[in-house]
Amino acid sequence: xxxxxxxxLLCLSRAAASAAQARPSPAPDDGQWTMPGRxxxxxxYSTLSAITPANAAQLRPVWSFxxxxxGGHEGQPLVVDRTMYVVTPYPNxxxxxxxxxxxxxxKWKYRPxxxxxxLGTACCDAINRGAFYADGKIVYNLLDGHTVAVDTxxxxxxxxxxxxxxxxxxxxxxxxxxxxxxxxxxxxxxEYGIYGWLKALDLATGRLVWTARNMGPDSAMxxxxxxxxxxxxxxxxxxxxxxxxxxxxxxxxxxxGWLSYDRDLDLVYFGTGNPGPYNPEQxxxxxxxxxxxxxxxxxDGSLVWAYQFTPHDSWDYDANAEMILVxxxxxxRPRKVLVHFDKNGFAYTIDRSTGEVLVAEPFVHVTWxxxxxxxxxxxxxxxxxxxxxxxxxxEDICPSLEGGKTPVAPAAYSPRTGWFYVSTNNxxxxxGATQAAYITGTPxxxxxxxxxxxxxxxxxxFIAWDAARGRKMWEIREKFPxxxxxxxxxxDVVFYGTLDGWFKAADARTGRLLWKFKVGSGVxxxxxxxxxxDGKQYVAVYAGIGGDWFLLAGDVRSDDPxxxxxxxxxxxxxxxxxxxxxxxxxxxxx
Amino acid sequence: xxxxxxAPPAADLVxxxxxxxxxxxxxxxxxxxxxxxxxxxxxxxxxxxxxFTDGRWRYxxxxxxxxxxxxxxxxxxxxxxxxxxxxxxxxxxVTYLHSLPVAADVATEAW
Numbered sequence: 288x289x290x291x292x293x294x295x296l297l298c299l300s301r302a303a304a305s306a307a308q309a310r311p312s313p314a315p316d317d318g319q320w321t322m323p324g325r326x327x328x329x330x331x332y333s334t335l336s337a338i339t340p341a342n343a344a345q346l347r348p349v350w351s352f353x354x355x356x357x358g359g360h361e362g363q364p365l366v367v368d369r370t371m372y373v374v375t376p377y378p379n380x381x382x383x384x385x386x387x388x389x390x391x392x393x394k395w396k397y398r399p400x401x402x403x404x405x406l407g408t409a410c411c412d413a414i415n416r417g418a419f420y421a422d423g424k425i426v427y428n429l430l431d432g433h434t435v436a437v438d439t440x441x442x443x444x445x446x447x448x449x450x451x452x453x454x455x456x457x458x459x460x461x462x463x464x465x466x467x468x469x470x471x472x473x474x475x476x477x478e479y480g481i482y483g484w485l486k487a488l489d490l491a492t493g494r495l496v497w498t499a500r501n502m503g504p505d506s507a508m509x510x511x512x513x514x515x516x517x518x519x520x521x522x523x524x525x526x527x528x529x530x531x532x533x534x535x536x537x538x539x540x541x542x543x544g545w546l547s548y549d550r551d552l553d554l555v556y557f558g559t560g561n562p563g564p565y566n567p568e569q570x571x572x573x574x575x576x577x578x579x580x581x582x583x584x585x586x587d588g589s590l591v592w593a594y595q596f597t598p599h600d601s602w603d604y605d606a607n608a609e610m611i612l613v614x615x616x617x618x619x620r621p622r623k624v625l626v627h628f629d630k631n632g633f634a635y636t637i638d639r640s641t642g643e644v645l646v647a648e649p650f651v652h653v654t655w656x657x658x659x660x661x662x663x664x665x666x667x668x669x670x671x672x673x674x675x676x677x678x679x680x681x682e683d684i685c686p687s688l689e690g691g692k693t694p695v696a697p698a699a700y701s702p703r704t705g706w707f708y709v710s711t712n713n714x715x716x717x718x719g720a721t722q723a724a725y726i727t728g729t730p731x732x733x734x735x736x737x738x739x740x741x742x743x744x745x746x747x748x749f750i751a752w753d754a755a756r757g758r759k760m761w762e763i764r765e766k767f768p769x770x771x772x773x774x775x776x777x778x779d780v781v782f783y784g785t786l787d788g789w790f791k792a793a794d795a796r797t798g799r800l801l802w803k804f805k806v807g808s809g810v811x812x813x814x815x816x817x818x819x820x821d822g823k824q825y826v827a828v829y830a831g832i833g834g835d836w837f838l839l840a841g842d843v844r845s846d847d848p849x850x851x852x853x854x855x856x857x858x859x860x861x862x863x864x865x866x867x868x869x870x871x872x873x874x875x876x877x
Numbered sequence: 878x879x880x881x882x883x884a885p886p887a888a889d890l891v892x893x894x895x896x897x898x899x900x901x902x903x904x905x906x907x908x909x910x911x912x913x914x915x916x917x918x919x920x921x922x923x924x925x926x927x928x929f930t931d932g933r934w935r936y937x938x939x940x941x942x943x944x945x946x947x948x949x950x951x952x953x954x955x956x957x958x959x960x961x962x963x964x965x966x967x968x969x970x971v972t973y974l975h976s977l978p979v980a981a982d983v984a985t986e987a988w
Binding site: 405735 | 912919954955
């Protein structure tokens, strides 16, 4: 606390804004990392401060572990009670390592039974985005649609619940989120014509408590009369009336990103993904609530407000990126906000009590819209960028469908600077929509969308963002798109990784690169930091390129020797810089 | 090659349309209509699912084995189309897949 206060005082040039912004993270930091975003607000901020810009160059690896799995190592390990928990991509093995002993020996290992059929239903590699610790259990999802809870003491399965159905095109790479007695899970499958939902399971038993759909009639969406108050929309059954016919029944709206929770407001926030199919002409209307943020009561799931970032999506702009909950001073007024870096290229600062958009500015190069109309909440679109099967190939759409920021890579927030630290992509695309046919459990997409690098030629940048004003504060340009999450610390050091296999530390205030280490494979995971049993600060991250990249870069995919592919046209030299491999790394000062 | 060294009957199946270009064209249409391209890519170049143009086959590339792969599905995600497509339609897809040109130099890397 003292250190944080001192640093704020030293930062007088931004004193007016920062002092009010600089609220400590909601829960006291015990040095653990028990949930994906570190805290319920999803800040990925740690008050640990031993690693500083002055000493970060001395960081060195202290431990590494091969997971034995190839493919995209997304998400993050957990550190709870002197134990590190690691979930691998399919086959979703869970490891528990004892951090009190030399070499961090294995305490136990849990290998679930996962249906390999799920491999053909996961659009973008057999990834997993991590686990959640609650009440003596590690809770996580299996690719084939089960949620499991494992006892931390024994490594035994406590319960295992079938939640998603691969026969319907649903898989479950996302990390569960736990509030009190409820475990929240959602499906991937925006490319398979799913009917998206959020389910609440009972933490003790795994039993299904309720299901809330992301579209459809109010009854299915758990819209309770008198409690649903979207800021910009009026009317009933909006999840039905903003669609033509029964298109909503296979309209997508997956939940493959991150959730957050405000205990004072008692609201859970999460983003929904793209409408299906990609060809917008097959689904007239705004297609609510795809590409939206939804605020629900964790107890009964009732919907309190919702806001749609990209109505009638023409570009696959999922809104699954994290909703980070912070308190900021905006136009002289303290506001409880939610900050979200959307695939559509705009960074939104939203009043999290009401859903009112307070700030919406592009954080990357954007061509599909000139801004967001504050009166209506709608984007001001360039209609020449609207796609459709009858419109042919539409060119120069920025950002690409990979997103100005991928939801795979959650941002971090430092209350000391008042800034967000964000992995961004500088990519544009052409988009040729095609007619798609719905066959249950098979791809329902309809697009050909080649990518190009955006202005400047670099494909990624790690940026600091002032969400109160909607301004970029600094950036570090990267050759390739950025696919790793980030972590911010009270030592004013931020960490991120690159697709070409570097793990890097930067000065949170200046963006100066402090240290880097080659971790053996591209980084698509999220770094964490924790206090070890010896009292030292550690930083951990997964290496292991995958996710989209193993599809896009062609011969990066090396796990199947019978499936050697020519390099892709896009980022064709990525395979010169990295190959697959799943490794857990831990770093510390000497 | 086969468990128990007994070839499954697929190996003996004969494609009634082998080499017929009209059947291949019809198969190409079925390939798109049934969303095969969603996983295996337009032109069979591979995406989430394996390529059909690299000359390599996970489960075998003879007409009968490819027929079986489509009819019964395969464990790593290939759905079973036996209840959806008629045997004639499946054979036309097989004919299409076998009509695809196999690139000469995709088997290895040298760069």
